[in-house]
Amino acid sequence: MLEYYEKRRSEYEAIYNKPERQGCLAQLEQKLCSLVAGKHVLEVACGTGYWTRRMATFTASLYASDASENLAVAARESCEDVDVQAGVVDAFSIPRSPEFNCLVAGFFFSHVLVQERSRFLAGVSAALCPSSRIVLFDNRFVPGSSTPISRKAESGDTYQNRSLVDGSSFEVLKNFPSTDQVASLLGELCRHVSTYENEYFWLVSGETLR
Ligand SMILES: C[S@@+](CC[C@H](N)C(=O)[O-])C[C@H]1O[C@@H](n2cnc3c(N)ncnc32)[C@H](O)[C@@H]1O
Numbered sequence: 100m101l102e103y104y105e106k107r108r109s110e111y112e113a114i115y116n117k118p119e120r121q122g123c124l125a126q127l128e129q130k131l132c133s134l135v136a137g138k139h140v141l142e143v144a145c146g147t148g149y150w151t152r153r154m155a156t157f158t159a160s161l162y163a164s165d166a167s168e169n170l171a172v173a174a175r176e177s178c179e180d181v182d183v184q185a186g187v188v189d190a191f192s193i194p195r196s197p198e199f200n201c202l203v204a205g206f207f208f209s210h211v212l213v214q215e216r217s218r219f220l221a222g223v224s225a226a227l228c229p230s231s232r233i234v235l236f237d238n239r240f241v242p243g244s245s246t247p248i249s250r251k252a253e254s255g256d257t258y259q260n261r262s263l264v265d266g267s268s269f270e271v272l273k274n275f276p277s278t279d280q281v282a283s284l285l286g287e288l289c290r291h292v293s294t295y296e297n298e299y300f301w302l303v304s305g306e307t308l309r
Contacts (some may be wrong), residue, residue, distance in 0.1 A: 100210055103261070103269040104146065105167050111147050111265055119244055130295050131203070132157045134234050134304055137223040143190040143223075148174030148183075149206045157180035160193060162199070164188035178220035191219055200301065201232040209237045209274050214257045216276075216284055224288040224307050233289060236302035241277040244299070248273075253269035278303060 104149045115124060131150065136157040146152050151174045155161050163174040163185040163188065175185035189192070190207060205250035211219050215267055223233060238245065248265070250258040257275065278294045278301040286292045289305025296302070 100271060101167055103271055105169055106265075106267065107172060107263055108173060110146060112149055115149060117231035119231065120299045123297040126297050127295075127300045127302060128153050129272050130302055131205075131234065131236065131252060132234065135201055135303075138232060139199045140201045140203055141188075141193075141196055141199040141226075142203045143188055143193065144204055144210075145174040145185070146170055146206075148177035150203070151183055151185075152178050152181070158201075160184075162186070164250065166190065189274050191215070191222055192220065193222055196226050196230050197199075199231065200228060202227060203234045205235075206237050208276070208278065210272050211274070212272065213274065217287075220284055220288055227307050229307055231307045233285065233302060234302065234304045235281060235285070236300060238273075239278075239296065239299055239301055241299055245275075248275070256299065277301075 105179045118255050131219050132154060134161045137159050139160045140154060140158045140164045142151055148163060149172060151163040161183045163171060163183055164172045164187065164215050166189050171187055175183055246259045246261060248257045249260045256272055258275045260268060261271050278296045281303045282292050282294050283304055285305045289307055291301050292305040294303050
């Protein structure tokens, strides 16, 4: 997946231009920015920084991270007038981070294997102080707008075939859990779990218990 997203860097944000998604995207942005306002945020899997730029004027501080150093640097460089730090963090191995009271992961949960979901969430929760906010958001599957599912594994994981402008193609893990499924998993580690969804996107947030 890392190779795919590194290669896709220059064309990645075109996904945010789909005309039919603009209204829902604006609503998602509003919801996200209200949840991170005044928070010290660790963003994991920041990619090119699309959401980093949007959150940055609302947060008290923002550290954008990705497993790819190239993408973390791209995210940092895309934030021209705002104070954003950036670096490499593996979302499955987040160091203890008491300086943050909020963690955001946008469009990453869909790339977590079904059997890895609990491990990922437990790692996120363990990295944060008690009562920190976790915000996850991602795509809902919308026929005609979403890339079709090309394969479903016995594990329940689903995959898409994706092509880049240079003609290369990749099979990419892309799961579409229901908002309730994500809320239920987050509820094992968080209180005040709240959900939001519109036609194209879901967002689930909660406050860590431990
Ligand atoms: C779908 S993109 C999301 C980018 C950005 N959050 C957004 O919504 O525009 C998924 C990102 O996850 C990153 N990634 C993949 N595996 C990762 C891991 N184990 N830890 C952190 N980031 C990872 C990829 O490099 C890529 O930037």
